[in-house]
């Protein structure tokens with residue numbers, strides 16, 4: 141069996157190695173010729189899987205995408221050819237939740253005030269939106285949800301988008317990209333909606349770049365510096381508008397979901413699905429794939445203030461490093477950068493390819509050595525305390 145896998149999908153050899161021959165490819169540049177004799181195709185969000193890509197292949201038995209989003213997959217086409225498909229719903233939701241939470245702590249530290257005193261609005265209350273809400277609620281932050289698609293069948297309370305915008309200090313976007321339908325999300329935040337943000341709003345986008353009209357965002361942000369931005373996703377990736385980057389407080393190259401756990405979960409979910417399709421047992425363990433943390437345990441006495449919480453979060457993942465590297469990689473027009481670009485054509489993808497350092501809160505075991513209540517850190521995602 142020939143398994144064709146994106147070169148940026150970790151743990152493919154460990155999980156699929158004994159099923160056949162593995163060939164790794166640059167997913168953004170994949171051609172019909174390369175796919176021609178594949179039995180299994182494993183992709184990430186950068187590969188458009190459609191009739192054109194599969195036009196020369198008559199033997200494909202499975203297509204898997206180690207992602208939450210499926211906007212790059214022509215699922216109708218796969219169904220028309222009876223090719224089983226699976227994505228990895230929720231695989232990196234915890235990573236996105238923790239990313240957005242840490243970004244909010246970073247902004248509070250930079251601009252003053254307390255995150256705990258803010259009201260945060262989540263647009264899209266599925267896996268990633270709920271993961272952000274879980275972190276915020278563990279810390280005691282007020283959260284409002286907007287999700288017209290599930291509001292009638294979900295027991296949680298929901299508000300309209302207008303109410304969310306009017307009441308929230310922080311807005312975090314977690315919708316799939318959809319171009320049609322009553323609840324389409326393409327340019328959900330257009331110029332008019334961006335202008336309706338209340339004074340001093342923080343807007344985070346960790347879902348798909350096109351949920352915000354990026355050209356309009358440049359215009360609005362130039363007129364309204366009170367708005368603060370966290371952008372992990374951009375229109376026209378891997379080529380974000382350069383004028384937008386300096387206007388953004390925290391800027392990263394679509395890596396909100398890039399924890400080692402999230403990536404491992406994505407590949408592992410595809411392994412489970414393929415084994416099911418093949419009628420075989422999935423007997424490998426996902427946890428065995430992950431390296432240990434350089435410090436597996438931390439003694440903690442108290443979290444006296446928000447700065448301490450940020451320091452604890454930074455111990456796991458320092459978002460400022462990715463922001464700094466992103467600006468350098470994308471904006472520096474130096475010869476150093478030309479070298480980076482030539483090795484992978486694009487600095488955005490180069491940074492994504494080499495993003496291998498981040499863990500989730502759960503990788504760190506905390507031990508409560510004091511008398512204050514720090515048990516809520518377990519609800520935030522850390523291991524150990526209260527167990």
Ligand SMILES: NC(=O)C1=CN([C@@H]2O[C@H](COP(=O)(O)OP(=O)(O)OC[C@H]3O[C@@H](n4cnc5c(N)ncnc54)[C@H](O)[C@@H]3O)[C@@H](O)[C@H]2O)C=CC1
Nearest residue numbers: 208209264265266267268287289315316323346347396397
């Ligand atoms: N930056 C990154 O690294 C990552 C980005 N993503 C993106 O985030 C998206 C969301 O992921 P999940 O939360 O796991 O998906 P999900 O499917 O679990 O949740 C999405 C939610 O959005 C809601 N929704 C749809 N249209 C809406 C609208 N117009 N207004 C408000 N809510 C609406 C749906 O009802 C659903 O509850 C993915 O489709 C993907 O594009 C996902 C993972 C990582």
Ligand SMILES: O=C(O)C(=O)[C@H](O)COP(=O)(O)O
Nearest residue numbers: 184185186207208209232397
């Ligand atoms: O899961 C999704 O949806 C995402 O956006 C992924 O985190 C994107 O990662 P890649 O598949 O592009 O590596």
